[in-house]
Amino acid sequence: MTLSFKKCVLMLPVLAVVSGCNLLDTSDVEGTRGRGARAFDPYSSSASGAISLSLLWYKGCAMLPTGEPVTKGDLNLPDYGATCYNLNNGYPSERNPFEPVEPFARMIVTPGELYFLREFSAMDVALARFEDPNDRRTPAAWMRMESLFKDLDWSGLSSGRDAWKRLQPQTFMRETFYENAAWMLATDDTFLLEVLDADGNVRTGITYSRRDFLAESAVTGRTRASFAVTGLQRPLFPGDPTPRRAEGYDALEFATAVKVSLANSTNPFKSFTMPDLRGEGVIRLTWSQLPLKPFLFPVTFQPSSERLATCYELGPDGLATDVPTPCGFGLKQQVQVARPANGNFFNAGETVDFVVSLQDGDGHGLHPRDSMPSYFDYLGEGSNGLAYFNEQMLLTWRDSSASESGFKVVGPLQNLKVVNGDYVPKDYFAYPAASEPQFYVPPDIMAVAGGMAVRPTTRYAVPLPPDAKPGTYAILLKGHRNYEGERLNRLDPFFFQVGQAAPTSYPGRIGNCQVCHNGVGSLSNVHHGVSVDHVETCKVCHHDDVVGHVSDFIHRLHISSPKYAQNKGDCTLCHLTRESTLRPSMNACVGCHPGTHGTEYFDLQFQELNSPPNAFGNCANACHVTTAPAEHVLPAR
Structure with missing residues (x-):
């Protein structure tokens, strides 16, 4: 770190370090960040009123969000496995059979605290078992007759969407989704949560309904039954029966999965008090x-007074000191930006230096001033809950909410535009330019000197391009924290000026999310945790078919959801300008109109983004030129 940067840090803070400030003067605000009563803001630690609880279960055992299996300790639980699967042992193959191990992790809960169930996810997987890519019937038979979910009502099951997902150039995963089983379509089922002491006595209980969760059906992709084949080249023609292994894969990888997942409580007032117990117990x-087959989650009751002082007090500059203090719940993200050379704004070609500070809801530092916990610390529950990129949680658990902590720098805001047909944006600056953020711990950590023992820095320097356009830029922090049963995701923007002191705002092409996403179901409390005020930042990551294109999955999710009661042909609810509706593509339209054109344009979905024509091509300029589709209501000219 250069001396000049250290001098700059002493001059911090220069900009406001709270997210959602009035810099952009947005009109459709969410009030209390959209979560209803402030007492139930899940990010606010002791001010929350209730702690959000996530219960994860994998192949018969409770699991921490790190992928580590939870031990039953000394509890007498005959129905709980003596061995469990550790998702961090890698993907199964002949060289790595993915054998179960003796579980070792502990799930800590705090007696006397109010909790509400925010998430329940359970999964069974048959890995590397069914290895005929053309056989869809055998995986379905395993689900219905052998899986840990075989006792569900599978009547009506049908083979549904066959999706090809690009993993890297010329490499795909094909996933066949199974749909319409009776258990998937149910709406009146319930979930009885009970807390038991070490002797098996029920000490408290509460019943949740499926309707108590925002994401509770298969349309969101969290609940799924699917057969996936990874490591394929593209098929040569529709119905091509010959699987071709992609370069870099020793063998194709097969996974048949059933996952039940309910998330995002719509009623955090339905809470319960964790019993005043010590030692071991069970959440059932x-x-x-x-x-007849309850899910068991062994827990360890630990009073807050017994927490070790592993967090840090903050100094007057808002950064962590070396004074230790116990951690609390919640998650805050802050950024301090070094003062520009001219004192007001950065110029094109200059470097933006900033310090990241991650804290609990009480304002205690989750890490020292200059470094974050190592990847070893994260896996061993020694990171104060900070969660890092975890490839196995993405590939095996199929959950992008469990990792990916990092940042992205983008701007100017007025130039943010949906990227079509490219891997990098052209209309605005983005660092990194690729769709994924700058992870605090990179996916290739084992190739870095020191490997998983490296402690990531909190200080970053991002050079602006020499032709950086003037306006307001944003540092987008994407954070994840898993702490004593609480699992939180959030995304916060922090702003700085380039080329001018006058602030600029988002283009205002899409919005109105708060019409449906309000109260506890607001965007601030869903998935990545970004406020509706900053929803136009979604496009800066979701612009290719690796992480998913925003125009595809947003349409697919909402049009398929029974909760979206609006006229599905009325584009004016979300599209605020006519311009934003006038670039139809196969990618944008297939979310609402699967199967359009049959196999006529089959090849387009497999073309590389930088090799037109492809699925991102502008159909309006090609065929749909004269008028918009009659069934669509577009914003006025």
Whole structure:
């Protein structure tokens, strides 16, 4: 770190370090960040009123969000496995059979605290078992007759969407989704949560319904039954029966999965007090569709007074000191930006230096001033809950909410535009330019000197391009924290000026999300945790088919959801300008109109983004030129 930067840091803070400030003067605000009563803001630690609880279960055992299996300790639990699967042992193959191990992790809960169930996710997987890519029937038979969910009502099951996802150039995963099983379509099922002491006595209980969760059906992709083949080249023609292994894969990888996942509580007022116990106990969750097979989550009761002082007090500059203090719940993200050379704004070609500070809801530093916990610390529950990029949680658990902590620098805001047909944006500056953020711990950590023992820096320097356009730029922090049963995701923007002191704002092409996403179901409390005020930042990551294109999955999710009661042909609710609706593509339209044109344009979906024509091509300029589709209502000219 250069001396000049250290001098700059002493002059911090220069900009406001709270997210959602009035810099952009947005009109459709969410009030209390959209979560209803402030007492239930899940990010606010001791001010929350109730702690959000996530219960994760994988192949018969409770699991921490790190992928580590939870031990049953000394509890007498005959139905809980003596061995469990550790998702961090890698993907199964002949060289790595992915054998179960003796579980070792502990799930800590705090006696006397109010909790509400925010998430329940359970999964069974058959890995490297069914290895005929053309056989869809055998995986379905395993789900219905052998899986840990075989006692569900599978009547009506049908083979649905066959999706090809690009993993890297010329490499794909094909996933066949199974749909319409009776258990998937149910709406009146319940979940009885009970807390038991070490002797098996029920000390408290509460019943949740499926309607108590925003994401509770298969349309969101969290709940799924699917057969996936990874490591394929593209098919040569529709129905091509010959699987071709992509370069870099020793063998194709097969996964048949059933995952039940309910998330994002719509009623955090339905809370319960964790019993005043010590030592070991169990949270038992009984699903009305599986009444004889409850899900067990061994827990360790630890009073807040016994927490070790592993967090840090903050100094006057808002950064961590070396004074230790116990951690609390919640998550805050802050950024301090070094003062520009001219004192007001950065110029094109200059470097933006900034310090990241991650804290609990009480304002205690989760890490020292200059470094974050190592990847070893994260896996061993020694990171104060900070979660890092975890490839196995993405590939095996199929959950992008569990990792990916990092940042992205983008701007100017007025130039943010949906990227079509490219891997990098052309209309605005983005660092990194690729769709994924700058992870605090990179995916290739093992190739870095020191490997998983490296402690990531908190200080970053991002050079602006020599032709950087003037306006307001944003540092987008994407954070994840898993702490004593609480699992939180959030995305916060922090702003700085380039080329001019006058602030600029988003283009205002899309919005109105708060019409449906309000209260506890607001965007601030869903998935990545970004406020509706900053929803136009979604496009800066979701612009290719690796992480998913925003125009595809947003349409697919909402049009398929029974919760979206609006006229699905009325584009004016979300599209605020006519311009934003006038670039239809196969990618944008297939979310609402699967199967359009049959196989006529089959090849387009497999073309590389930088090799037109492809699925991102502008259909309006090609065929749909004269008028918009009659069934669509577009904003006025």
